[in-house]
Amino acid sequence: MMKTFTKIKGALIIGITGLSVMVILGIIAIILVVVIIGGKSQFSWEFLTSFPQDGMTKGGIFPAIYGTVLLVLIMSVAAVPFGTITALYLTEYAKENSWIAKTIRFAIRTLAVVPSIIFGLFGLGFFIKFVGAGMDNAFLGGRLVWGQPNILWASLTMSLLTLPVVIVSVEESMKTVPRELREASLALGATKWQTIRKVVLPGSVSGILTGSILAVGRGAGEVAPLLFTGAAYYLATLPSTLHDQFMVLGYHIYIMSTQSANVDQTLPIQFATTLVLLLLTFILNLIGVVLRSQIRRKQK
Amino acid sequence: MKEIKIKIKDLTLHYGQKLALNNICLEIPDRRVTALIGPSGCGKSTFLRTLNRMNDLIPSARISGEVLIDELNIYDRNIDVVNLRKRVGMVFQKSNPFSKSIYENVAYGPRINGINERKVLDEIVETSLKRAAIWNEVKDRLRDSALGLSGGQQQRLCIARTLSVNPDVILMDEPASALDPLSTSKIEELIHQLKEQYTIVIVTHNMQQAARVSDYTAFFYLGELIEFGKTKTIFTNPTIKQTEDYITGRFG
Incomplete structure (x- = not known):
């Protein structure tokens, strides 16, 4: 009696977990199929490399690709060093249970769950209205240059958003540098900073790389x-x-699908753009995952 | 007895509330091998690590008492730990070469001391590897990764790395416990050669090893130093019952 019950329970759990997996895979498949079918007629080298034409009803999306790449580059330049330094402090200098380390960790966790629109408002208020406008008033006699939306403030706002990801993944990889290696270095009379520079940082380069790519x-x-x-x-x-x-x-x-003059006509362009964005994030994540698994393998 | 290199006076160490070393007094002779024996968890490694202040890295460790090396208390306030560790080298239980080339592993110590001149480095690397009796095995592949060496070779490389900064004292924490018998005997032979120039303190679980390599032996039990003396005396004619029981394998 008991035995059959256990068996049924086992089968049920396999069934439920299997179904969940199928649902997730199914959703991904539907997204991919719909996007590929809808966009494949537009997707071409031409589409990737030319400007939009005729009120964005024709032509390519090159400026959007260019802008996205530029955005993530500037964002990384800001977020990666800052995140690495923070991670360095947390793993090497802060005492595990000191109130300052706890506060920083709490701040990082909070930052990670703040809705992204709030970051947008923060960027507007802090970078544009406060820093930007302040710079204009102080150095340019009030001429409006920095006190309006631009790629720098957008990138910095974005770097705040991605900072938690960078910090956590760099911290993880620093923690995996074996204690024995740090001790070996210290026992040779290296200072703490020498040990960090010559043992810890080289040992976590791949983690820093992974963190940046995920970000x-x-x-x-x-x-x-x-x-x-x-x-x-x-x-x-x-x-x-x-x-x-x-x-x-x-x-x-977003604008093509809500504010275009003729939404239906531009549907293929929208799908193709979505495909490009999907591919871009997919490739980046893939690189991140592959790098991470390689680090894990190396540590075994 | 030879000249004294390290003098330990009333050394007590707590990890948090736990007493790990209780009032240790010991005099370690210069250019001799001193073995520390005793069951696991009785404070041998902890004691070893007080000699180059590696226990400083453990936030909960509290130390009182004195450790005098060449009459200088290394726990004195104005002692520079970095300099101390250059004089008191350490070889760990698990060989821990950096994931760099063989050459760079040995050059690491001199480099952090600001030596960058190729010729000088070459020379230090060669002498250190020769002293660690591994030169002939690696001289043709100094640029290869140290991680490609066998366990025994890695451990001798780590010894060479320790020698590269010219210490007077070498601490060894079970340096051969993870090695096969052949590699172990090479390490033991090496210890034998090294004691002509260096004061060596070695922790070992292997009674025969202690008997083979050391001149003096200290028996630790539950954080206390039970007995210390010439290895021959300790092994053939110990004065304390606990020592005899341990050596003859009746407990531990």
């Missing part, structure tokens, strides 16, 4: 923070300075 993958797909901080509806030229606005893939999809 970039996250940043490339975000739209909400950019609404307030620098994404443009349409630009005839590419951004050439840090105080230019820019086009970005995610936002491009």
Whole structure:
């Protein structure tokens, strides 16, 4: 009696877990199929490399790709060093249970769950209205240059959003540098900083890399923070300075599907743009996952 | 008895509330091998690590008493730990080469001391590897990764790395416990050669090893130093019953 019950329970659990997996796989498959079928007629080299034409009903999406790449580059330049230094402090210098370490960890956790639109508002309020406008008033006699949405403020806002991801993954990889190696270095009379520079950092390079790629993958797909901080509806030229606005893939999809003159006509363009964005984030995440698994293998 | 290199006076160490070393007094002779024996968890390694202040890395460790090396208390306030560790080298239980080339592993110590001149480094690397009796095995592949060496070779490389900064004292924490008998005998032979120039303190679980390599033996039990003396005396004619029981394998 008991035995059959256990068997049924086992079968039920296998069934439920299997079904959940199928549902998730199914959703991914549907998204991919729909996007690929809808966008494949538009997807071409031409589409990737040319500007939108005729009120964005024809042509390509090159400015949006360019803007997205530029955005994630500037974002990484800000987030990766800052995140690495924070992780360094947490793993090497802060005492595990000191109130300051606890506070920092709490702040990171909180930062990670703040809705992205809030980051957008913060960027608008802090970077544009406070820092940017302050710079204009202080150095440019009030001429409006930095006190408006642009790619710099958008990237910095985005770097705040991705900072938790960077910190956590760099911290993880620093923790995996074996204690024995740190001790070997210290026992040779190396200072703490020498040990960090010559043993800990080289040992966690791949973790830093993984962290940045995951952050970039996250940043490339975000739209909400950019609404307030620098994404443009349409630009005839590419951004050439840090105080230019820019086009970005995610936002491009949004406006094409809500504010275009003829939404139905541009449907293939929307699908193709979605495909590009999906591919971009997918490739970035794949690289991150592969790197991470290689680090894990190396540690065994 | 030879000249005294390290003098330990009333050394007591707590991990948090737990007493790990109780009032240790010991005099370690210069250029001799001193073995620390005793059952696991009785404070041998902890004691070894007080000699180059590696226990400083453990936040909960509290120490009182004195450790005098060449008459200088290493727990004195104005002692520079970094300099101390250059004089008191350490070889660990698990060989721990850096994931760098063989050459760079040995050059690590000199480099952090600011030596960057190729010729000088070459020379230090060669002498250190020769002293660690591994030069002939690696001289043709100094640029290869140290992780490609066998366990025994890695351990001798770690010894070479320790020698590269010219210490006077070498602490060894069960340096051969993870090695096969052949590699073990090479390490023991090496210890024998090294004691002409260095004061060696070695923790070992292997009674025969202690008997083979050491001149003096200290028996630790439950954080206390039970007996210390010439190895021959300790092994053939111990004065304390506990020592005899341990050596003859009646407990531990």
